[in-house]
Amino acid sequence: MSPILTIERLSARVQSRDQEILSKVSLSLERGEVMGLVGESGAGKSTIGKALLGILPRDVVITGGAIRYDGRDLLALPARERRQLLGAEITLIPQDPQTALNPGRRIEAQLTDGLRMKRGLSGTQAHDKALALLEEVHIREPERVLAAYPHELSGGMRQRVLIAAAFALEPRLVIADEPTTALDVTVQKQILRLIRSMQEAHGTAVVFVTHDLGVVAQICDSVTLLYGGTVIEAGPTANMLVHPGHPYTRALIDACPRYDRPDAGLHPVPDGVISAMRRDLSQRYGRPV
Amino acid sequence: MIVSVINRLVVAAITLVGVGAIVFVLLRVVPGDPIAMMISPGASPADIAALRARYGLDADLATQFWMWLKALLSGDFGMSISLRRGVLSLLAERLPATLELAFAALALAVALGLFLAVLGTLARRTVCEPLIDALNGLALAVPDFVWALALVLAFGVFVPVLPLSGRINPSIDEGFVTHFYLIESLLRLKLTAFADVASHMAMPVIALGLPLAAVIVRLLKEALKEAMVQDYVLLARLKGMSELRLILQEALRNAIGPTLALTGVQFTFLIGGTVIVERIFSYPGIGNMAVDAVINRDLPLIQGLVLMFGLIFILVNLAVDALAAFFNPRLRHG
Numbered sequence: 001m002s003p004i005l006t007i008e009r010l011s012a013r014v015q016s017r018d019q020e021i022l023s024k025v026s027l028s029l030e031r032g033e034v035m036g037l038v039g040e041s042g043a044g045k046s047t048i049g050k051a052l053l054g055i056l057p058r059d060v061v062i063t064g065g066a067i068r069y070d071g072r073d074l075l076a077l078p079a080r081e082r083r084q085l086l087g088a089e090i091t092l093i094p095q096d097p098q099t100a101l102n103p104g105r106r107i108e109a110q111l112t113d114g115l116r117m118k119r120g121l122s123g124t125q126a127h128d129k130a131l132a133l134l135e136e137v138h139i140r141e142p143e144r145v146l147a148a149y150p151h152e153l154s155g156g157m158r159q160r161v162l163i164a165a166a167f168a169l170e171p172r173l174v175i176a177d178e179p180t181t182a183l184d185v186t187v188q189k190q191i192l193r194l195i196r197s198m199q200e201a202h203g204t205a206v207v208f209v210t211h212d213l214g215v216v217a218q219i220c221d222s223v224t225l226l227y228g229g230t231v232i233e234a235g236p237t238a239n240m241l242v243h244p245g246h247p248y249t250r251a252l253i254d255a256c257p258r259y260d261r262p263d264a265g266l267h268p269v270p271d272g273v274i275s276a277m278r279r280d281l282s283q284r285y286g287r288p289v
Numbered sequence: 290m291i292v293s294v295i296n297r298l299v300v301a302a303i304t305l306v307g308v309g310a311i312v313f314v315l316l317r318v319v320p321g322d323p324i325a326m327m328i329s330p331g332a333s334p335a336d337i338a339a340l341r342a343r344y345g346l347d348a349d350l351a352t353q354f355w356m357w358l359k360a361l362l363s364g365d366f367g368m369s370i371s372l373r374r375g376v377l378s379l380l381a382e383r384l385p386a387t388l389e390l391a392f393a394a395l396a397l398a399v400a401l402g403l404f405l406a407v408l409g410t411l412a413r414r415t416v417c418e419p420l421i422d423a424l425n426g427l428a429l430a431v432p433d434f435v436w437a438l439a440l441v442l443a444f445g446v447f448v449p450v451l452p453l454s455g456r457i458n459p460s461i462d463e464g465f466v467t468h469f470y471l472i473e474s475l476l477r478l479k480l481t482a483f484a485d486v487a488s489h490m491a492m493p494v495i496a497l498g499l500p501l502a503a504v505i506v507r508l509l510k511e512a513l514k515e516a517m518v519q520d521y522v523l524l525a526r527l528k529g530m531s532e533l534r535l536i537l538q539e540a541l542r543n544a545i546g547p548t549l550a551l552t553g554v555q556f557t558f559l560i561g562g563t564v565i566v567e568r569i570f571s572y573p574g575i576g577n578m579a580v581d582a583v584i585n586r587d588l589p590l591i592q593g594l595v596l597m598f599g600l601i602f603i604l605v606n607l608a609v610d611a612l613a614a615f616f617n618p619r620l621r622h623g
Contacts, residue, residue: 055523087527100520104542104618110521114528149618165524 002071004173004205005029005052010065012047012056012229021047022229023285024065029222031172034199034206036216036237039226047229049175049209053092054082069173088118091166093176093195097158097183101150107161108146114169133164136201137194156187160194167198174199176208180215192219213256217241225249228289230281247273301603308599309361309592313354316588323370323586344370346588357592366596367589371581376593380575384597385468386456387567387574390493391560393471397498398559399552402505409506410513410536421506428503433562437496437569444492451491454571458485493570497562501555505548512544519543542616549616553609557602 005028012022022044029035037045050056052067054074067074069090074082094100102110111133112126121129127146134142137160150158159179166174176195180188196219199206208220216223216237224234225246233246244250251269258264281289324340341347345356360367366376409421431439444451452458457470463482467473471490474483516522517540525539564576571577575594582590614620 053527055527083529087529092524092527094520094524096520100524102521102525102539102543104616105539113525113530117529151619 001031003028004031004033004070005207006066006068007048008066008068010048010051010067011063012051012060013063014059015061016059020063020229020285020287021060022051023287025226025229025231026065027224027231027234029173029205029207031205032199032203033222034196034208034220036220036223037207037209037226038211038213038216038223040211042228043226044229045209045211045226046177048226049092049177049207052090052173052175052207054086084118087114088169089171090173090175091169091171093159093163093166093174093179095178095181097155097162100162101158103150105149106146107148107150107153111146111161111165111168114165118169129168130164133168134161136167137161137164137198139164155183156190159183159187159191163191163194163198167202167204170202171204174204174206176206178210180212181210188215189218195219213241213253225252227277228281230285230289232277246277248277297607301607304603305596305599306358309358309596310354312592312595313357314350316586316591317350317353321586323588326586327370344368344589357589361596366593369582369587369590371585371587371590376589379578379590380593380597382468383573383575383578386470386572387560387563387576389469389471390490390497390563390567390572390574391556393490393494394497394501394559395556397494398501398505401498401502402509402548405502405506406509406513407533407536407541409510410517410540411532413514421510425503425506428499429507431500433496433500433559434565434569436499437493437566440492440496441569452489453492456486456489456573457482458489461485489570489572493563493566493572496566496569497559501552501559504555505552508551509544509548512547513540516540516544545616546613549609549613553605557605560598560601560605 007025007027009024009026010022011020011024013020021042025044025048027035027037037048039045047056047060050060051062052069052074056062062075066076069085074085077085101107108127108130111130112121112123115121115126115129116123130146131142134145139145139157139160145153145157145161153161163179179195180191183191192215195206195208198204208216210216220237222235223237223240225232225240225248227248233240233244233249235245240249241253244253248269251267251273254267255269257266278289323344324337324346328337328340338347345353348356357367364377366380368374369376369379372379405421405425409418412418412421440451441453445453461482463474463477463479465473470486471483474480474486513536517535519540522535522539525535530538563574564579566572567574567576568580575597579591579594581587582594
């Protein structure tokens with residue numbers, strides 16, 4: 001089968017600063033695959049996620065390339081068709097569950113918006129579907145949670161609700177934008193497992209935006225590593241973590257704290273690796289990186 | 290819930306007694322003698338003393354206050370010295386006129402304020418937005434009594450389409466049973482009377498309502514702007530909601546808190562503003578009566594009026610808190 005998503009030589013720039021932030025980024029995602037989009041701050045991983053969802057800041061313009069979803073070029077699609085896809089076939093699990101739920105509306109209303117607007121479900125149908133969804137993300141007392149306001153739920157519960165909302169319309173592609181960054185470590189693991197099991201149960205492809213290689217190791221089938229708006233290395237997760245091909249990848253893996261060897265200390269990415277890579281990238285893309 | 294209600298009531302009672310005491314003492318300390326205002330020149334000292342005794346003004350301050358408070362608790366607000374009628378019945382007659390005026394101005398301000406704030410948010414980054422901001426700045430800078438004079442000039446003098454003074458054309462006699470002319474004429478479908486009362490109210494209502502509308506627009510538009518970039522609005526936009534629905538359903542209830550609180554405060558100012566505006570339009574409300582009462586040093590009437598204003602302020606604040614809890618679920622518990 002053809003990939004669900006291919007990004008071909010995507011370039012973007014910030015107009016106000018006249019700076020290129022993505023340079024000819026290409027990647028490809030199979031149906032039902034989980035791909036980690038990894039990089040430091042400013043590497044361009046969030047920009048790619050936002051471009052997929054069509055929510056780039058006003059200031060950022062795409063200067064070239066294509067985003068093909070299921071054979072259709074998202075960037076060339078008429079606005080109407082695009083709106084049909086977004087929020088239904090392509091959905092988002094946001095970063096911060098504290099701000100992603102409307103504090104003034106009950107969970108039920110927020111969870112069923114899409115079902116009622118995009119699927120035309122009645123109030124009772126949407127209610128039943130919402131109950132089933134909450135049970136699927138392992139929320140106890142789903143009736144009580146449906147009637148609750150966001151401030152009555154813990155951070156982990158809210159993220160479960162947001163995951164349920166992201167999967168409510170049976171999407172084929174979910175963008176997970178650092179969904180565990182705002183949670184504490186014990187909850188992180190549960191949420192990662194939940195996203196993985198939801199993804200497997202629904203056969204959904206996931207683009208998992210993160211800066212955490214530990215998270216990648218737990219959940220991703222493949223990895224695309226970015227630096228300065230360019231792809232440094234891409235490939236199956238196991239392969240890349242065990243046999244990194246690029247010095248920067250190796251240095252990043254070495255920089256991860258090891259729980260099994262607490263005495264090993266921390267190893268920041270050596271300056272030499274970064275400056276060599278930047279020199280190399282600047283030559284290849286003809287701009288300072 | 291019950292505890293907090295009782296709490297509020299106790300605080301309200303203490304506030305009212307405090308307001309009463311301050312006004313009572315203040316009125317008797319500042320120069321000005323109600324008796325001197327009502328007697329004809331050349332009255333004998335014996336006559337003056339008799340009048341003083343009749344209105345209880347010969348006793349010392351503490352006794353006078355105690356007598357007044359005791360009478361108040363039995364529902365007796367005393368007699369107006371200048372109008373020679375019971376204060377309570379005067380208030381009951383005049384208050385409805387002011388309430389209709391104030392609430393009509395509030396309704397105008399809220400409707401106009403909401404509309405322009407939402408329009409300004411919809412029209413952000415278009416030429417419409419600075420236009421709304423500029424008009425808003427103008428409305429914010431001009432006080433209510435200046436609006437009143439400008440309106441008199443515009444619709445009373447240059448294009449005389451609105452009545453300049455009073456509350457109702459004296460030739461209209463519908464035999465009103467209440468003093469809420471506007472509401473009563475509407476409910477009884479006396480449409481000619483309703484139109485007449487409404488046209489009398491138009492100018493004072495606009496003068497009182499415009500500055501408040503401007504405050505609402507300024508505050509709400511800023512708050513909406515902040516709310517519209519929140520993640521939950523982004524998610525809702527992804528679900529395909531229209532911009533108008535995003536504003537009304539997602540952003541508004543979270544943005545309205547500060548506006549609501551300030552509107553409550555401003556509304557109490559607006560009621561204070563009726564004093565001057567009613568004077569300008571010779572509108573027979575309590576504001577207009579308050580000016581006369583002060584000029585005539587009508588102590589019982591002033592005290593009754595001030596207590597009435599105090600009570601209105603307390604009720605407005607209660608209503609604001611209740612509304613805030615309605616919009617913000619986090620305020621509902623505890």
